[in-house]
Amino acid sequence: MAATQTDKNGTYQIRPDLKDKFRPSQVKEVIHSILEEKLTGFVYEKEAADEMAMGIAKVLRDRMREMNFPRYKYVVSVVIGELRGEGVKVGARCLWDADTDNYSSSMFLAETFFCTATVFATYYY
Template identity: 50%
Template sequence: RFKSSSVKECIHAILKEKLAHVQYIPEEMPQLTKSLSETIKDRLKEEGYDRYKMVVQVVIGEQRGEGVNMAARCFWDADTDSYAHDVFMNVSIAWFAVGKCKATCFCM
């Protein structure tokens, strides 16, 4: 079964490990977000979520005093499908990353 709390911990650990000492360079962020998404997805499959079809998304942006809102709509079975997310904030150099995972179970 998909455990949102353990998935959130996994996302948090990866974002913290991979982003702790990264400088925000806008030109490098597209490749970094792709790499982080793949890392999160691979780690979750290693943890036994191979029965789930997962969509993993990472968004990175600068903190310039504005807010950011994110929304998603999904069509799923509330008994087996779920999601998890975590936010990494680098306050010293003013940028953030949001990692999200939506999982749909292919249980037969």
């Protein structure tokens, strides 16, 4: 059972039940399948990449809502870049509760471009 804290109006949940916790491995499969579906056959062009990244982020956000992890809020990050033989590093930092919050990410690599997609999930107390 999840930890609860009592206030004058009753109780509220401060930890998700085990069955309701964000599952990174399950979400990674979803991210990977969406990237494969949207990016297979895609030809990199800067303007098209901007629109594609926004579209993928929206699809991922909607899919997270459908997966119904109660009381979780999501931040979705999608980066599409052209492969030119140069290195690229993408980083993120968050302040969160290590017991309840988590993330999942996946990458798609084509001949001329790459795409990374990350879903950050924070539990809303």
